[in-house]
Amino acid sequence: MKNLVELDKNHFIHPTSSIQQQQEYGPKIIVEKGDGIFLTDKEGNVFIDAMSSLWNVNVGHGRKELAEVAKQQMEKLAFSSAFSTFSHEPAILLAEKIASIAPEGLNAIFFTSGGSESNDTAIKIARHYWRIQGDTQKKKIVALKRGYHGVAAASTSATGIPEFWSMAGRLMEHVVHAETHYMKGTQIAIQSLREIIEQEGPENIAAFIVEPVQGAGGVIVPSEDYLIEARKVCNEYDILMIVDEVITGFGRTGKMFGIEHFNLQPDMITFAKGITSGYIQLGGVIISDHIHEVLKEKSKGTLFHGYTYSGHPVATAVGLKNLEIIEREGLVENARVMGNRLLKGFQKLQEEIDIVGDVRGLGLLGAIEFVQDRSNHQRFAPELQVAVKVIEALHQRGIICRPVTYEGVDIICFAPPLIINQYQVDTILERLQDAILDVRKQLG
Structure with a gap:
């Protein structure tokens, strides 16, 4: 175990992690195996994976059916x-199956290897769609503050969380x-959306990109009419x-797609994560019939966009x-x-x-926000790191979930596997209550 920790520190640069924290403390845990909603580390500690790892292990860990179909296809x-x-x-x-649901x-579906690639692809298709119709100046993309769309060039730029621009800037x-x-x-x-469009000029704007629920921004669930009005x-x-x-795709919100809660038809849907429950890398873009018809009619010659693993046979079989x-x-369901x-437990x-402020959720996608004063939504001082402390208290109680602290908020997010049962939900809630009360006591 000690050797693995040193090897990790010496050779493994972790994504979206503090390099200094890794070098000082080593990896948070070294996961050995997964089973259902549980993860077990190399020392035998068992944790409830209340985040489905990265919002993606929808069918739970250790599904032999998925391993078997991958083996057969390989x-x-x-x-x-x-x-x-x-x-x-x-x-x-x-x-064909994705189109049917x-x-x-x-x-029509264009396959990628993951979410960042999917959002980059959708942005490129939007620009291409207008260009082949002669609208060459329709290039701009409107996104939302607190939105998260990935870390590739276009998707980083579309992400509305400034912390993600700090590494290399906005590349598009x-x-x-x-x-x-x-x-x-x-x-x-x-x-604001209307003012941005008027300011930039609608003749210059190719697309508006939006999440049905802003996930990494803090599980921000819109009102019923927001997306309808945006459409x-x-x-x-x-x-x-x-x-x-x-x-939000593939069951996470209690519908097959999150957009189904809002009864509207977008021009494109990007997907990844839940399509394979994280068992293998796969993503894509679902394209409207209207856009597909324009592409078939006017996109002459080769479509110079694609990834080595677009439509990978093993990934698509899984x-x-x-x-x-x-x-x-x-x-x-x-x-x-x-x-x-x-x-209801939240x-x-x-x-x-x-200290529990706003609570929200849609299907198995939920969040709790911590505030110093609920009456006026006064936040805690950032240096108190309330959300981080609750996450650590949960970790000590065998629960893995995620903090969101952008712009001084204290939010913890939950997205357990869709196989979770009533007893397991109640276990999370009991340990969550204990963890919050512990942190509340520390705050005095």
Whole structure:
């Protein structure tokens, strides 16, 4: 174990991690195995994975069916390029399956390796769509503050969390950010969107990209009318609407896609994470019939965009089996029912503990915000690190979840596997209450 810690410090640069923390303390834990909603480390400690690792292990850990289908596909056809119109059965069948469960009017799929690539692809397709119709100046992308869309060039620029720009800056021009609905409300957020469009000129804007629920921004659930009003604004100004379902897709919110809660049709949906439950890398973009028709008619010659692993045969075979499990085991409905139970537990904590501020959730995607004074939403001083302390207290109690501390907030997020049961939800809530009370006592 000691040797592994030193090897980690010497050779493994961790993504989205503090290098200094790693060098001082080593890895937080070294995970040995996963089973259901549980992870076990090299020392035998067992944790409830209340974040589905990175919002993505929807069907839970240790599903032998997924390992078996990957093995079978590797033995049959481990890899084949999808460039130059080469194809293979798993990619074709998964594309058809996704089209069958997607919102009406979205039936064509471009595969990627993950969420960042998916959002970069959607942005490029939006620009390409306008360019081949002669609208060469429609290049700008409107996104939201607190939105998260990934860490590739375009997706980093579209992300509305400044901390993600600190490493290398914003690498793509022509991205602007409107106000989020968080702490602003629908009216102000829609007004901001409209003002940004007017300021930049609708003739210059290719697309608006938005999450149904802002995940990494703190599980920010919009009001029922926000996305509907945003769609109306996009229609009014002839702007494409891209919905980022990298976190919310494939059952996470209690619907197959998060956008289904809001009864509207976007022009593109990006996905990743839950499509394979993290068992293998896969993502993609679901494209509307209208855009697909324009591409078929006007995109002459080669479409010079694609990744080596676009439509990877093993990944798409695993994706097919993963969707089969989600449907067969009724995990979308379970996410709705267990999510309601989790949210009611959060609301009970809000009633009983004075530092618990706003609580929110949609399916098995939830968050709790900590405040010094609930009456006016006064936040704690950042140096107190309240959310970080609660996360550590939970870790000591065998629960893994995630803090959000951007712009001085103290939020903890939850996104357990969709297989979670009533007893396990209640266990999380009991340990959460104990952890918050412990931190509350430390704060005096």
